[in-house]
Amino acid sequence: MRFCKPATFAAGLSLTLLLLPPLFAQQAATPKTSSSSETAVTVSPPPPHSGATTTDKDSIRVSVNEVIVPVTVTDEKGRFVSDLDQKDFQIFEENKPQAIRFFTRERSQPVVVGFLLDMSTASRIHWKNYQNATIELIQNLLTGDKKYAGYLIDFAQDAEIAVDTTADPEPMVEKIRKLKPGGGAAMFDAIYLACTTRKLIQGEPIEPRRVIVIVGDGHDNASKHSLAQVVELAQRNLVTIYCISTQAFGFANPTDDNLVRLATETGGRVVYPLGEVYKDTDGYLSHPSDDGNYALTVGTGAYRSAVDGRMYRAVADIAGEVTTQYILRYVSDNPSDKLYRNLKVVVDLGNVKVRARKGYYASVATP
Numbered sequence: 001m002r003f004c005k006p007a008t009f010a011a012g013l014s015l016t017l018l019l020l021p022p023l024f025a026q027q028a029a030t031p032k033t034s035s036s037s038e039t040a041v042t043v044s045p046p047p048p049h050s051g052a053t054t055t056d057k058d059s060i061r062v063s064v065n066e067v068i069v070p071v072t073v074t075d076e077k078g079r080f081v082s083d084l085d086q087k088d089f090q091i092f093e094e095n096k097p098q099a100i101r102f103f104t105r106e107r108s109q110p111v112v113v114g115f116l117l118d119m120s121t122a123s124r125i126h127w128k129n130y131q132n133a134t135i136e137l138i139q140n141l142l143t144g145d146k147k148y149a150g151y152l153i154d155f156a157q158d159a160e161i162a163v164d165t166t167a168d169p170e171p172m173v174e175k176i177r178k179l180k181p182g183g184g185a186a187m188f189d190a191i192y193l194a195c196t197t198r199k200l201i202q203g204e205p206i207e208p209r210r211v212i213v214i215v216g217d218g219h220d221n222a223s224k225h226s227l228a229q230v231v232e233l234a235q236r237n238l239v240t241i242y243c244i245s246t247q248a249f250g251f252a253n254p255t256d257d258n259l260v261r262l263a264t265e266t267g268g269r270v271v272y273p274l275g276e277v278y279k280d281t282d283g284y285l286s287h288p289s290d291d292g293n294y295a296l297t298v299g300t301g302a303y304r305s306a307v308d309g310r311m312y313r314a315v316a317d318i319a320g321e322v323t324t325q326y327i328l329r330y331v332s333d334n335p336s337d338k339l340y341r342n343l344k345v346v347v348d349l350g351n352v353k354v355r356a357r358k359g360y361y362a363s364v365a366t367p
Helices: 022-026 127-141 170-178 187-196 227-236 256-266 301-322
Strands: 040-042 061-063 066-075 089-093 096-098 100-104 111-118 148-155 159-166 209-216 239-245 326-331 340-347 352-356 359-361
Touching: 066 089, 066 340, 089 100, 089 326, 111 127, 111 187, 127 148, 127 170, 127 209, 127 301, 148 170, 148 187, 159 170, 159 187, 187 209, 187 227, 187 239, 209 256, 209 301, 227 239, 227 256, 227 359, 239 256, 239 301, 340 352
Parallel strands: 111 148, 111 209, 209 239
Antiparallel strands: 040 061, 066 326, 066 352, 089 096, 089 340, 100 326, 148 159, 340 359
């Protein structure tokens, strides 16, 4: 299998499709100014309510006409299709085809991953499983290599940055082992924190890319921010959101739509490790309880094995997808003055599923 060489982001290369939001500018390193003739703009410093102090060096100059689209392609069994070439892809903006100017399918791409952990009362039932799954995911993604970094945000009645951005997984692992669930759910506020407050790595959001993994059921009853607000914020900041749903088998969850929207709009997906935990194991409902044949009764080895197995596969799926994506870039030739522009990525092959962000927010360039 042939792979392209990693992209080199040097002076003169267009960086991103939009302005980074003001709050993100507070800790980002200043890249070199483009020497091309493209119009550049200066990102404003954080507003007073952010509590940050800034100087002139906090301004970032970025070009505004290049669109970056991470793409995942899977087959009918959910396996990654990793041997496609640029010619296999088409990008449409507002139904108009665009010329792809950059393409890579490099594995093990640098990423910054935000681990958002639901600590509300609803997570108590399977807390040990969620705890172990999150620790395993962190250890899978943060291997000690400096090109991978992450941060931990836990949320219940309030959201807080438990561990700020680091390449070392141990502080997050130790923190999670001490956490105990209880209280409300401020999931939207947790996403807001991830997009505005944590420490940045130089080169974001181009290399490394930005990813959020939410471990929770999608419920929110305590946030100051709305779903629509954080969806837009994630889109503006090139964040891809993945979700490991903690919805237990047999329970209705109307707030699952929150997870689906967050993932769909940003190019991620939702996995349900507990949704079909009994699918492949006989005995849960087919045998009477008084003869000891409840193979998957909570607390038995069969039940624990089934849950652990599905949690492990969910972690492996997310970890694999986070670091294995096609990256496409194009320069929009759309003269539209629309702020939000719809995107569609097409792979003209049978029995494949394509996941990519649904659109982006264009910014008006100023001299």
